[in-house]
Structures are given as C-alpha cells and as structure tokens.
Amino acid sequence: MIREGCFVSRLLIIDDEEDICEIIAEVAQSCGFETSMVSDASLVMHKLDTFTPDAIVLDLMMPGMDGVELLRVLVDRVKNAKIILVSGSDARVLNSARRLGSAHGLDVVAALEKPLDIPLLRATLGQVTAGANKAVTATDVGQALAMGQMILYYQPIIEIATRRVKGAEALIRWAHPTRGILLPADFMEEIVKENLMESLTDYVLTTAVHQVARWHHAGEDLTVSINITASSLLDLTLPDRIITMCGQHQIPPEKLILEVTETEAMKDVTRTMDVLLRMRIRNIGVSIDDFGTGHSSLRELQRMPFSEMKIDKSFVMDVVSNRDCAVVVNSIINLGHNLGLKVTAEGVEDVRIWRMLAERHCDYAQGFYMAKPMPPEEFNRWMINWRESNRQEDAGVSALSPAAPIQPQTQPQQPS
Numbered sequence: 314m315i316r317e318g319c320f321v322s323r324l325l326i327i328d329d330e331e332d333i334c335e336i337i338a339e340v341a342q343s344c345g346f347e348t349s350m351v352s353d354a355s356l357v358m359h360k361l362d363t364f365t366p367d368a369i370v371l372d373l374m375m376p377g378m379d380g381v382e383l384l385r386v387l388v389d390r391v392k393n394a395k396i397i398l399v400s401g402s403d404a405r406v407l408n409s410a411r412r413l414g415s416a417h418g419l420d421v422v423a424a425l426e427k428p429l430d431i432p433l434l435r436a437t438l439g440q441v442t443a444g445a446n447k448a449v450t451a452t453d454v455g456q457a458l459a460m461g462q463m464i465l466y467y468q469p470i471i472e473i474a475t476r477r478v479k480g481a482e483a484l485i486r487w488a489h490p491t492r493g494i495l496l497p498a499d500f501m502e503e504i505v506k507e508n509l510m511e512s513l514t515d516y517v518l519t520t521a522v523h524q525v526a527r528w529h530h531a532g533e534d535l536t537v538s539i540n541i542t543a544s545s546l547l548d549l550t551l552p553d554r555i556i557t558m559c560g561q562h563q564i565p566p567e568k569l570i571l572e573v574t575e576t577e578a579m580k581d582v583t584r585t586m587d588v589l590l591r592m593r594i595r596n597i598g599v600s601i602d603d604f605g606t607g608h609s610s611l612r613e614l615q616r617m618p619f620s621e622m623k624i625d626k627s628f629v630m631d632v633v634s635n636r637d638c639a640v641v642v643n644s645i646i647n648l649g650h651n652l653g654l655k656v657t658a659e660g661v662e663d664v665r666i667w668r669m670l671a672e673r674h675c676d677y678a679q680g681f682y683m684a685k686p687m688p689p690e691e692f693n694r695w696m697i698n699w700r701e702s703n704r705q706e707d708a709g710v711s712a713l714s715p716a717a718p719i720q721p722q723t724q725p726q727q728p729s
C-alpha cells in the first residue's frame with residue numbers, strides 16, 4: 314500500500330496480450346505504480362486523454378499499429394514519460410527500436426526481451442520510480458546554483474597501452490542537502506528550461522580549470538575533459554575566455570579538452586567550426602563525444618578540427634556480446650586513427666571489453682571497470698592506488714591483462 318502523501322508514478326501498459334498486461338501491472342503495483350492497461354493500439358490515444366503516464370511499457374509487436382508506429386505517435390503526447398520497450402523479437406530489433414525512440418526525443422530507458430525476466434522488470438521499474446521521486450523544481454535548481462551545491466566529480470581516462478592515467482572527464486553533480494548526490498538526469502531538464510545552462514557552463518569551466526591547476530602545480534600531467542553544449546559553441550568569446558582562465562591559473566591550454574556531441578556540433582556548422590578552430594589554434598583539445606549516435610556526415614567530420622573522438626558507451630558496453638557493436642566499434646577506431654584522431658571508448662565495464670579494445674589498439678578507456686566518477690580528493694587517492702597496482706607492468710604484465718582496478722568504496726556505483 315502506498316503511504317499517504319507519497320509520490321505515485323503512473324504506468325501505462327500497452328500490450329495486446331491481456332495476461333502479460335496483468336503480470337506487468339502486478340509487478341508495477343508492487344513497485345508503487347498506479348497502472349492502466351491498453352490491449353488495442355487504436356485505443357492508446359483515447360487512453361492518454363484520461364490517463365497521463367510517467368512511464369510506459371510498450372510491446373513492439375502490436376497488431377493494427379505496431380510499436381514503432383506508436384513511438385512516432387507518442388512523441389507529441391508523452392515526451393517526458395520513461396519508455397520501456399518489450400518484444401519477442403531478437404535483441405538487434407529491440408536495440409534498433411530503442412535507438413529510434415531516442416532519436417525521436419523519447420526517453421527510452423530499457424528494452425526487455427520476452428518472455429519477461431520478472432526480477433529484471435521489477436528492477437527497471439524500481440529505477441523509474443526512484444527517479445520520479447527525485448523530481449526537482451526550477452526554484453530548487455536556481456537556489457542550488459546560487460548556493461554552490463553543484464559540484465564536479467571526475468572519472469579517470471586511462472591510456473590502454475600503458476595503463477597511464479591520461480586525465481579525467483568532469484561530470485556535474487548536485488550535492489542536495491536532503492536527497493544526497495543527484496545525477497544530471499534529475500535536474501538538467503530544469504536547467505535548460507530555466508535558461509541556466511550558460512551559468513552552469515561558466516561554473517563548470519571555472520571549477521575544472523581550478524582543478525587542473527591544482528593537479529598541474531602538484532606535478533600531475535593530467536587533462537580534464539568538459540562537456541560543452543550547442544549554445545556555448547555559438548559563443549564566439551568562449552576561446553578567449555578559456556585562454557584568459559588558463560593564463561590566470563598558469564596552466565597550459567592543452568590540459569583542457571572540450572567535448573561536444575555530433576548532434577550539437579552540426580546545429581550550426583559554420584559558427585561551430587569558427588569556435589572550434591580558434592580553440593585548436595590556441596592548443597585547447599576538442600573531442601567529438603558519443604560518436605556513432607548522431608547524424609553527422611563523414612565530410613563534416615573531416616572538416617571539423619577535432620583532436621579526439623569518443624565512442625558512445627551504448628556500443629562499447631555490448632562489444633563482447635553483440636557482433637554488430639563489435640563491428641561498429643572496430644570501424645570507429647579505424648576511422649578515428651585514419652583521420653589522425655585519438656580514440657576513447659566510454660562504458661568499459663569489465664576486463665573482456667578492456668582486452669578487446671586493447672587488441673583493436675583503441676587509445677583510451679573510460680568506465681566502471683577502472684573507476685566510477687568521484688570527488689577530487691577521492692580521485693587523488695584512487696590514482697595513487699591505481700599506479701601502485703599497475704607496477705606489475707614492469708614485471709611483464711601486458712596491456713591485455715591489466716591489474717585489478719582499484720575503485721573507491723565510499724560512493725555507490727552510479728551512471729555518469
């Protein structure tokens with residue numbers, strides 16, 4: 314039973330098999346959802362007139378109107394709902410549908426094969442309701458920025474061939490006074506909605522430069538990668554502002570790497586190229602992030618002055634188990650190297666992925682196998698332990714078999 318006053322998430326189940334609907338509803342209700350079911354695709358729009366869901370379980374194999382058509386129809390009706398796809402189709406079809414939903418702008422959080430794994434379904438629904446209970450308001454976000462509650466965590470980036478700590482990616486977190494550490498998914502939508510992205514970007518840049526300076530003056534040769542949005546890329550003053558920051562803190566500009574996604578870089582190619590080129594002239598690194606998920610042409614990629622490329626983790630995490638992902642990852646590594654770029658693989662979750670990337674001569678790795686994102690003090694302790702554990706290299710351990718990763722124990726694992 315849901316306690317009075319608690320937030321109740323609403324789940325819409327769309328599946329032509331009524332017994333499946335009832336099973337999902339039973340599991341969802343045990344997770345705290347209010348549920349509603351539709352077994353006829355033609356009635357979905359009518360149902361949405363009376364029931365606004367926070368999440369939707371959608372079967373791809375609906376008669377009359379299949380799940381792919383429904384995804385297209387749902388775009389304007391449930392833009393903010395979490396979508397869980399289910400199907401008896403093979404994993405390749407499910408993964409393609411998931412990417413299609415994301416391309417439409419829908420928040421597709423999982424793709425589950427039938428027959429349903431009930432513990433996995435329960436865990437997925439549990440994550441959805443946990444996220445809903447952490448909903449924040451625009452006022453909360455504005456106050457958080459003003460009160461300095463936004464902080465940066467750092468996730469190590471490792472050179473695969475040498476196991477050297479090359480640098481780190483700076484990742485924003487909200488140190489909420491009552492809810493603990495919140496991830497960007499919990500508040501970034503409100504940041505954008507309230508036009509606070511410029512303020513947040515300035516904060517991230519300033520904080521990251523401070524941290525680079527601390528490492529640099531302590532004798533650490535580390536880079537810091539910072540995510541930049543499309544609006545920042547259109548700011549013609551950005552290169553000069555960054556150079557001024559570097560000068561004030563006496564750090565070489567090449568210690569900073571700005572990451573921009575394919576999609577963002579292509580919104581205004583000419584102006585973006587202006588800003589990125591001026592970055593590169595000033596020796597600031599520029600990386601194309603989440604490569605493989607956007608819509609850039611090879612011509613535009615070749616024209617842009619990138620120095621690095623990051624393979625999206627959706628490909629890397631499945632590189633061992635999914636032949637198609639392995640082909641994509643290998644092709645991206647070859648493409649990057651042929652264009653003279655360094656290549657980083659995100660989402661390195663275990664030793665099998667590490668070894669496969671090493672065999673394919675990928676340059677850098679980032680992921681939970683080495684370490685999760687952590688505050689600077691924890692990062693420094695982790696780095697000491699990592700270097701100590703990897704002194705085995707001198708005894709003949711190859712890059713294909715790295716020493717066991719050292720991970721801090723004080724922070725639960727969480728996505729970046």
